[in-house]
Amino acid sequence: MASPCVARTARCLSASARCPVARQTASASSSSSPSPSLRARARAYHSHDHPPSPTFGPVDRDILAAAYKHVPEHGFSLRAIGLGARDAGYPDISASVLPDGQFSLIRYHLVAQRERLADRSRELLKEEAPLSAAGVGEKVAALTWERLMGNKDVIHRWQEALAVMAQPSYLPKSLAELAALSDDIWFLAGDKAVDPSWYTKRAALSMVYSSSELFMTNDRSPSFLETRQFLHRRLGEVQSVGSTVGSVGQWVGFTLNAGVNVLRSKGVPI
Amino acid sequence: MSAPSLLRCRAGLLRPTACISRMNHRLLSTTRQPQSSEPSSTSDRQTHFGFETVTESVKRERVAEVFTSVAESYDKMNDLMSLGVHRLWKDHFVSSLNPGATNPPGMPQRILDVAGGTGDIAFRMLQHSHVNNGNPNVHVTISDINPAMLAVGRQRSLALPASHQSSLSFLEANAEALPSSLEDNSLDLYTVAFGIRNFSNMPAALKEAYRVLKPGGVFACMEFSKVDKYPLFNAIYKQWSFSAIPLIGQLVAGDRDSYQYLVESIERFPSQEDFRDMIADAGFAIVGKGYEDLTGGVAAIHKGIKPL
Numbered sequence: 001m002a003s004p005c006v007a008r009t010a011r012c013l014s015a016s017a018r019c020p021v022a023r024q025t026a027s028a029s030s031s032s033s034p035s036p037s038l039r040a041r042a043r044a045y046h047s048h049d050h051p052p053s054p055t056f057g058p059v060d061r062d063i064l065a066a067a068y069k070h071v072p073e074h075g076f077s078l079r080a081i082g083l084g085a086r087d088a089g090y091p092d093i094s095a096s097v098l099p100d101g102q103f104s105l106i107r108y109h110l111v112a113q114r115e116r117l118a119d120r121s122r123e124l125l126k127e128e129a130p131l132s133a134a135g136v137g138e139k140v141a142a143l144t145w146e147r148l149m150g151n152k153d154v155i156h157r158w159q160e161a162l163a164v165m166a167q168p169s170y171l172p173k174s175l176a177e178l179a180a181l182s183d184d185i186w187f188l189a190g191d192k193a194v195d196p197s198w199y200t201k202r203a204a205l206s207m208v209y210s211s212s213e214l215f216m217t218n219d220r221s222p223s224f225l226e227t228r229q230f231l232h233r234r235l236g237e238v239q240s241v242g243s244t245v246g247s248v249g250q251w252v253g254f255t256l257n258a259g260v261n262v263l264r265s266k267g268v269p270i
Numbered sequence: 271m272s273a274p275s276l277l278r279c280r281a282g283l284l285r286p287t288a289c290i291s292r293m294n295h296r297l298l299s300t301t302r303q304p305q306s307s308e309p310s311s312t313s314d315r316q317t318h319f320g321f322e323t324v325t326e327s328v329k330r331e332r333v334a335e336v337f338t339s340v341a342e343s344y345d346k347m348n349d350l351m352s353l354g355v356h357r358l359w360k361d362h363f364v365s366s367l368n369p370g371a372t373n374p375p376g377m378p379q380r381i382l383d384v385a386g387g388t389g390d391i392a393f394r395m396l397q398h399s400h401v402n403n404g405n406p407n408v409h410v411t412i413s414d415i416n417p418a419m420l421a422v423g424r425q426r427s428l429a430l431p432a433s434h435q436s437s438l439s440f441l442e443a444n445a446e447a448l449p450s451s452l453e454d455n456s457l458d459l460y461t462v463a464f465g466i467r468n469f470s471n472m473p474a475a476l477k478e479a480y481r482v483l484k485p486g487g488v489f490a491c492m493e494f495s496k497v498d499k500y501p502l503f504n505a506i507y508k509q510w511s512f513s514a515i516p517l518i519g520q521l522v523a524g525d526r527d528s529y530q531y532l533v534e535s536i537e538r539f540p541s542q543e544d545f546r547d548m549i550a551d552a553g554f555a556i557v558g559k560g561y562e563d564l565t566g567g568v569a570a571i572h573k574g575i576k577p578l
Binding site for chain 2 (some may be wrong): 057058060078079083084086089090091092094095096097098099100255256270
């Protein structure tokens with residue numbers, strides 16, 4: 001785990017008061033040049049030196065952060081956003097500037113929990129922690145579980161949220177957020193592979209995470225024990241499928257190689 | 271707006287300087303437009319009237335002529351030009367703003383609908399807040415620079431339920447210099463639908479909007495915009511704009527020049543990103559990308575919020 005990346009994630013996690021880039025964004029909104037938060041946000045890779053541009057501007061972050069406190073009671077709803085706007089000192093009409101309505105609040109949860117995970121990973125994976133010596137696979141399992149626990153407080157509202165996320169107009173943003181999450185988990189776990197497995201790893205983890213999340217919405221066991229077992233079974237399956245695919249690949253490679261050598265030994269000019 | 275003066279103006283399209291000098295003369299002699307007779311500090315500055323370049327005071331005068339000329343047939347023409355889609359846009363605009371939804375329910379809200387002469391937006395606001403949100407304490411002021419458009423709105427408002435009528439007021443005002451009766455920090459919502467394009471000095475109007483809105487108040491603007499993202503659709507749209515719309519104007523409203531101005535002014539209007547930056551320059555905070563395209567960008571809704 002490289003320390004600059006931890007510094008990066010910690011810096012971007014906090015509110016704008018602690019984040020120089022975010023503060024710059026707030027003041028830039030009154031200048032003529034479009035501020036970074038207005039540009040299309042596309043993160044192609046994790047930079048060790050530059051924090052990612054913040055997902056939310058100062059106004060929407062204030063409103064959504066206040067609205068988030070009302071989610072356990074009122075769900076991811078316009079009512080929660082309206083109450084949050086009032087708590088943050090904004091008039092009721094200001095809730096209408098959020099471009100996606102209630103999905104804005106769901107996206108706030110997704111982004112905030114993903115960024116919290118980066119902060120938590122510092123504690124989970126620090127030098128003296130038992131996980132620091134573990135393999136990448138174990139770290140991924142621990143981080144995924146940590147992220148699932150981020151849904152704990154709103155789990156009774158999460159089925160509604162999933163229904164909203166699945167609406168056609170919001171689906172692309174929801175999937176992009178899922179992809180960013182699995183990318184973050186692999187990155188924080190210290191995976192540095194840049195071969196085609198980059199894609200399969202992220203796709204597999206996205207599937208495991210989303211199915212575990214769905215399982216969790218119906219889990220009534222103490223401290224989500226069954227979800228934990230479910231998660232480890234799915235991760236185990238992915239590993240066994242992965243190793244099966246790997247073994248089959250090895251076998252195919254060996255057989256082809258041997259076949260070519262046999263043909264060569266018979267004098268075929270290959 | 272008499273037909274001969276339009277003909278003169280049409281001839282003026284071919285000979286712009288002659289037309290402008292005649293307009294300047296009219297400007298000095300007219301008494302119909304109190305706002306335009308007060309020379310503002312920028313009234314000699316250059317601006318656009320369609321594809322022509324004129325001074326701001328001339329633009330104000332000529333926009334007044336256009337809308338006086340089209341006021342009567344405004345609704346019919348909107349339906350024909352947009353194939354009825356403008357009603358859907360306006361419904362979406364109002365429901366996305368959700369006026370009257372307050373916590374606790376029934377709290378007062380003050381809304382100013384600028385360039386809203388015929389009441390299209392204001393009547394929908396009242397319907398949404400009074401009926402959908404059950405909040406009768408929402409007040410809407412319709413403001414327009416053009417008395418002919420306001421007269422159409424007044425006439426149409428007589429068909430509204432009495433409770434809606436009592437929550438409605440009319441104001442003849444120039445959006446670039448709103449009267450002092452509209453106090454600083456007094457409004458929850460400022461809307462302008464298909465109007466800001468005609469303003470001589472848009473930054474001044476945005477500054478005025480910023481002045482009258484409460485901290486946390488919302489500026490919302492619906493305006494024709496650019497379809498550059500879809501080249502094929504854009505080609506069809508441009509063909510429709512420049513060929514069909516002036517023709518429909520000529521056949522239905524008997525006024526080709528006003529509708530020629532309409533399509534030229536749409537073409538002149540800045541792109542979504544540029545207009546968003548103008549809103550930010552006036553001091554508003556922008557949330558997300560700051561605009562929403564309607565029908566691929568034929569129209570766009572821009573929103574800004576006055577920071578606390």
